[in-house]
Amino acid sequence: MGLVDTARTKSPWILHYDCGSCNGCDIEILACLTPMYDVERFGMVNVGNPKHADVLMITGPANRRNQRVLRNLYDQMPEPKAVIAVGTCASTGGVFHNCYNVLGGVDKVVPVDVYIPGCAARPEAIIDGVVLALRKFAGKNNGEAAK
Amino acid sequence: MMDLNGVLTVVAVIVLGPLVGGFLFGVDRKLTARLQGRYGPPIMQPFYDFIKLWSKNRIVSSQSQIMYVFGYLFFTVSALCLFALQQDMLMIIFVLAFGGISLIMGAYGVKSPYANFGAQREMLQMVAYEPVLMLAAVAVYMRTGSFMISDIAKLQQPLLFTLPLVFVALLIVLTIKMRKSPFDISASAHAHQEIIRGVYTEYSGPYLALIELTHWYELLLVLGIIALFWATNPIIGIALALAAFLLEIVVDNVEARMTWPWMIKFVWTTGISLTVINIGLLYLLK
Numbered sequence: 001m002g003l004v005d006t007a008r009t010k011s012p013w014i015l016h017y018d019c020g021s022c023n024g025c026d027i028e029i030l031a032c033l034t035p036m037y038d039v040e041r042f043g044m045v046n047v048g049n050p051k052h053a054d055v056l057m058i059t060g061p062a063n064r065r066n067q068r069v070l071r072n073l074y075d076q077m078p079e080p081k082a083v084i085a086v087g088t089c090a091s092t093g094g095v096f097h098n099c100y101n102v103l104g105g106v107d108k109v110v111p112v113d114v115y116i117p118g119c120a121a122r123p124e125a126i127i128d129g130v131v132l133a134l135r136k137f138a139g140k141n142n143g144e145a146a147k
Numbered sequence: 148m149m150d151l152n153g154v155l156t157v158v159a160v161i162v163l164g165p166l167v168g169g170f171l172f173g174v175d176r177k178l179t180a181r182l183q184g185r186y187g188p189p190i191m192q193p194f195y196d197f198i199k200l201w202s203k204n205r206i207v208s209s210q211s212q213i214m215y216v217f218g219y220l221f222f223t224v225s226a227l228c229l230f231a232l233q234q235d236m237l238m239i240i241f242v243l244a245f246g247g248i249s250l251i252m253g254a255y256g257v258k259s260p261y262a263n264f265g266a267q268r269e270m271l272q273m274v275a276y277e278p279v280l281m282l283a284a285v286a287v288y289m290r291t292g293s294f295m296i297s298d299i300a301k302l303q304q305p306l307l308f309t310l311p312l313v314f315v316a317l318l319i320v321l322t323i324k325m326r327k328s329p330f331d332i333s334a335s336a337h338a339h340q341e342i343i344r345g346v347y348t349e350y351s352g353p354y355l356a357l358i359e360l361t362h363w364y365e366l367l368l369v370l371g372i373i374a375l376f377w378a379t380n381p382i383i384g385i386a387l388a389l390a391a392f393l394l395e396i397v398v399d400n401v402e403a404r405m406t407w408p409w410m411i412k413f414v415w416t417t418g419i420s421l422t423v424i425n426i427g428l429l430y431l432l433k
Binding site: 003004006007008010011035038040041042043047048049051052054078079080 | 176180183184185186187188189192194195196197198199202203204205206340343344347348349350351352355
């Protein structure tokens, strides 16, 4: 891995977006930042700003209202970026998949790189998922995805 | 007029400055993490952040942002170079103020309400600390008879002995300049997203990397000003600056972020009265 790829793996800044979740997965994501799991030691920082973020972590299913917001946030992030769908609802829609307002998982709106199943996903699984996303992320150059 | 020593000093500051500044920022994050009972990122983390940001796609909300971020970098580096060349203290304060104004204009020049809020708060921060800095320069003038930093080094006694109250007031200014609680009002450190990222909201990628770089230079400058208070022995001066740095990290972790009216009230009453009392004492004891 070159210097740039190493730096990208060691400094992933995260934008966490709750797309209609029950907040279970959100609590687990924020738990990762606490001293118990401490993902800041991997350089991860929860920036609330899409323009500063590299990794978009989405919880909750995509629905007709927030698909515009989600797409807007995704478009504001500069390349290279990775998207992680956290929890069953974000992956496939979960128990809400056949509600009248739900489109399904967030991959109906944005391209997803890593799916983390679970209801709610455990912090260990979330950390695993982010590490997997980082490996894919390091292979991406601006605009070209290396899957 | 351009002597080799001066040129070498400027080159050393520009090339080595970021290495020291980035290292200090890394130590800052590590210590903060340890104080919070976590492991924290590696000390080299700011350099990884910088390289990653540099390699991102360039997007701006407004072309003027690019000009203003370079203005911020240029003025701050100029102020640091003037300091390294031991020039006029008042001039350094003015050039640094221009850098701050560049940052504010860059945040005002975009249509984001978060950036505009951040810019207003950054202006309020400057309103809070600039009078204290000016009065501190006046106090130094009363002691040495000139604003030039080279004259401070010629004193027999360290400044700390005759200007202790000014030193305390400058510690308050250091807290604001380092953007530590209770004064991290304009841009809030990482986990506080009250106005998203405040004055830095619309910057991304390489331009954010340049802002980080400017912070590294700025930290060196403000720590250098603290170190001036024991200019007779550079080693003790640097130790004094590092002790102030550690104090700021502890204060940051103990304090909560306060409001801007409180900041102005506190900094003006405490900072200005401390410096004015010190100046009065100097005048009476002459």
